[in-house]
Each structure stands twice: as C-alpha cells, then as structure tokens.
Amino acid sequence: MKIIVFSASLFVGIAVCLLQTHPQIFSPITTTIFASTQIPLELDNFGIREIYPTKENGREWYLNMENPKEDEHFSITFDPNITRQEDGSWRISTPVVRMNVNTLEGETNWKNVEMTGYAKIAGVIANSSNKVIENDLTWYARGGKHNQEIPCEATAYMGGLYDNGKVGWKKELWFVGGYTDERQSEKVTNSLVDRWVGWKVVIYNINDNSEVKLESYIDNTNTNYWIKVTDLVDDGGWYAKMPDSHFFDAECSKDKDFIITNSGSTATFRSDNLIWDFKNLSIREIEPADSSYQ
Numbered sequence: 001m002k003i004i005v006f007s008a009s010l011f012v013g014i015a016v017c018l019l020q021t022h023p024q025i026f027s028p029i030t031t032t033i034f035a036s037t038q039i040p041l042e043l044d045n046f047g048i049r050e051i052y053p054t055k056e057n058g059r060e061w062y063l064n065m066e067n068p069k070e071d072e073h074f075s076i077t078f079d080p081n082i083t084r085q086e087d088g089s090w091r092i093s094t095p096v097v098r099m100n101v102n103t104l105e106g107e108t109n110w111k112n113v114e115m116t117g118y119a120k121i122a123g124v125i126a127n128s129s130n131k132v133i134e135n136d137l138t139w140y141a142r143g144g145k146h147n148q149e150i151p152c153e154a155t156a157y158m159g160g161l162y163d164n165g166k167v168g169w170k171k172e173l174w175f176v177g178g179y180t181d182e183r184q185s186e187k188v189t190n191s192l193v194d195r196w197v198g199w200k201v202v203i204y205n206i207n208d209n210s211e212v213k214l215e216s217y218i219d220n221t222n223t224n225y226w227i228k229v230t231d232l233v234d235d236g237g238w239y240a241k242m243p244d245s246h247f248f249d250a251e252c253s254k255d256k257d258f259i260i261t262n263s264g265s266t267a268t269f270r271s272d273n274l275i276w277d278f279k280n281l282s283i284r285e286i287e288p289a290d291s292s293y294q
Contacts, residue, residue: 044116046280049224051202051217051293052114058285059108061101063117065090065279075100089120089279095127096272098146101283103265111263112204112288115139117281118222120196121163125273132272135163139201141267141283142260143172151175152252155260156268159201159216159230163274165189167229169214173258174250177242184230189220196222204288209261211235213288228293234259 042050045062054060064071068082068090076082077098082090092099103109117139124135138160144153154175160168160182168185172178189197198219206213212234217226239256240247247256267283 044282044284046282047224048116048198048280048282049226050114050284051200051215051226052204052286052288052291055112055285055287058287059110059283060285061283063279063281073102073104075102085277087277087279089118089277091122091275091277092271093122093125093275095125095274096132097270097274099269099278099281101267101269108285109263109265110141110267110283110285112286113141113267113283114200114202114286115141115159115267115269115281115283116198116200117269118196118198118219118279119192120194120277121192121274122194122277123275124163124193125275127273135273136271137161137199137274137276138270138272139199139268140172140270141201141203141264142262143264144266146172146175146268148175151177151250152254154178155258155262155264157201157203157212157214157234157260158270159199159203159214161192161197161199161216161218163192165191167216167218169216169230169232171234171238171240171260173240173247173254173256173260174252177246177250178240178252178254179242180238181241183238184232186229188229189218198222198224198226200226202286202288204286205261206233206288207235210259212259212261217293226293 080094082092138158140156140158142157143155146154151174156172158170166187168182170182171180200217202215204213214232216230217228219226236257
C-alpha cells in the first residue's frame with residue numbers, strides 16, 4: 001500500500017532548511033527536490049520517498065524488520081549472525097557481506113529496479129583475507145549467483161558508497177575477472193561512521209532496451225530528503241579492465257564492454273570490511289518514465 005503526501009511546498013521548505021544546516025553534501029547532481037507543487041510524493045511501505053513509482057503489478061520486496069532470516073527470499077552468503085539493536089535495526093559484523101534477495105520459481109526476475117536501504121557504519125574491520133581493500137556499501141542487480149563455479153551468471157551494475165563519503169559505479173561481467181574501472185567516482189559527503197544515511201541505486205533500460213541508465217541518491221541527513229549524486233548511461237565503451245587473455249578465459253560469450261540489459265534473479269546489498277547497522281532495505285520494479293524527482 002502506498003502513502004501519498006500532498007504537502008509538497010511544505011516539504012520543500014523543510015528540505016531546503018535541512019540542506020542549509022547540514023553542509024556535508026559537497027557536489028550533488030541537483031539540489032532541487034521537484035519543480036512543481038502539483039507532483040505528490042509517493043512513499044514506500046517503510047515511509048521512504050520513492051524516486052520512481054512502482055511498476056503496475058510490479059514486484060516489490062521489503063526487509064522483514066522483525067526477523068530478516070524468516071523471509072524465504074532473503075539470504076546472507078556464509079550465513080553470518082545478525083543482532084537486533086535497541087533502535088530496531090540489525091547489526092552485521094563480518095568483513096564480507098552479501099545480503100541477497102532471490103527470485104523464487106514462478107516470480108519475475110529483477111530488471112528495472114530502485115534499491116533502497118539505510119545504514120550506519122559502526123566501525124571498520126581490518127581483514128587481510130578479503131581481496132576487496134575498500135570499505136564500502138554497494139547495492140547491485142542484473143545477475144545471478146556470484147561464484148567461481150558459474151562465473152558467467154555474475155553480471156551486475158554496482159552502485160557504491162564508501163565509508164569516507166565517496167560514491168561511484170562499477171560493472172561486473174563475470175566473477176571474478178570481469179570488473180570495470182569505476183565511473184563517476186567522487187566524494188560527495190563526509191565520513192559515514194556513526195551516523196545514519198540512506199542510499200538508493202536505480203538501474204533501468206532506455207532507448208529500446210539498448211542502453212542502461214544508472215543513478216544513485218543519498219539521504220545524507222537521515223530525514224528522507226534525497227539528493228542525486230550520480231547519473232550516467234552505459235551505452236558501450238565501458239570495458240572490463242582485465243587483459244583479453246584473461247577476460248575471455250571464462251568463455252561467457254560477452255564482449256568486454258557488454259551492456260547488461262538483461263534481468264537477473266538476484267539483487268544484493270553488499271558490504272566489505274565494515275561493521276554496520278541496517279534497516280528498511282527494499283527493492284521495487286519501477287516505471288522509470290514517471291519520476292517525481294526533478
């Protein structure tokens with residue numbers, strides 16, 4: 001069930017005040033939340049603002065905040081412990097976190113999606129066994145399982161937010177040799193340690209399903225005020241950085257700049273080298289032509 005808020009002008013006024021009193025945002029794509037007071041804000045089941053509306057009869061998933069592991073769609077790779085916090089959020093304390101939202105038989109795969117979650121980083125884990133050296137939160141979609149037994153399933157667009165306030169996008173074309181360099185890498189806020197922030201990534205096809213639009217948004221003040229911080233299109237030329245001799249070893253029948261226009265069975269909330277609290281994770285299939293964000 002959707003909640004619609006029509007007091008747009010009041011919301012804009014509050015949001016502008018918040019932006020002025022919280023100078024952590026250095027370089028957003030835009031600071032205008034929407035141009036017309038006639039456009040209502042739509043809120044999801046957690047009361048979080050939707051950038052794009054849910055597709056008619058589209059798939060939606062929301063974290064079970066009472067007990068996340070009771071959800072048959074939800075799994076955490078390696079099944080680490082999670083602990084309930086006093087504020088109702090959940091803490092995870094392992095260097096490699098992959099919280100997967102899977103597709104059951106008969107369900108539609110994830111394709112054009114808006115992924116949302118709130119996180120508070122409690123600390124960094126020093127871990128020499130993790131090959132990922134950056135301390136990041138990353139939401140990603142457009143693929144299946146990520147392991148070496150079926151490397152070609154592991155395609156993804158990955159919208160990252162780092163503990164130091166940097167953001168960026170990477171593309172994965174197979175596991176583990178199909179990663180690209182990061183695009184739109186930029187520091188947009190201060191350290192994320194010991195404060196709640198919201199993070200959204202949006203992935204959808206454009207131009208007759210020939211290209212992919214990638215956007216990310218941050219709620220830097222934990223007030224449901226979202227600012228766009230990345231906006232790019234994969235229209236080709238974004239190459240995996242491995243040499244040809246290694247990239248084509250996997251025999252995935254993909255070009256090195258393959259555009260991931262396909263859907264995927266799994267969407268994932270990921271972290272590396274962090275102790276963090278999470279709440280209100282969600283994924284929705286969206287109608288990208290009808291954004292209220294302007």
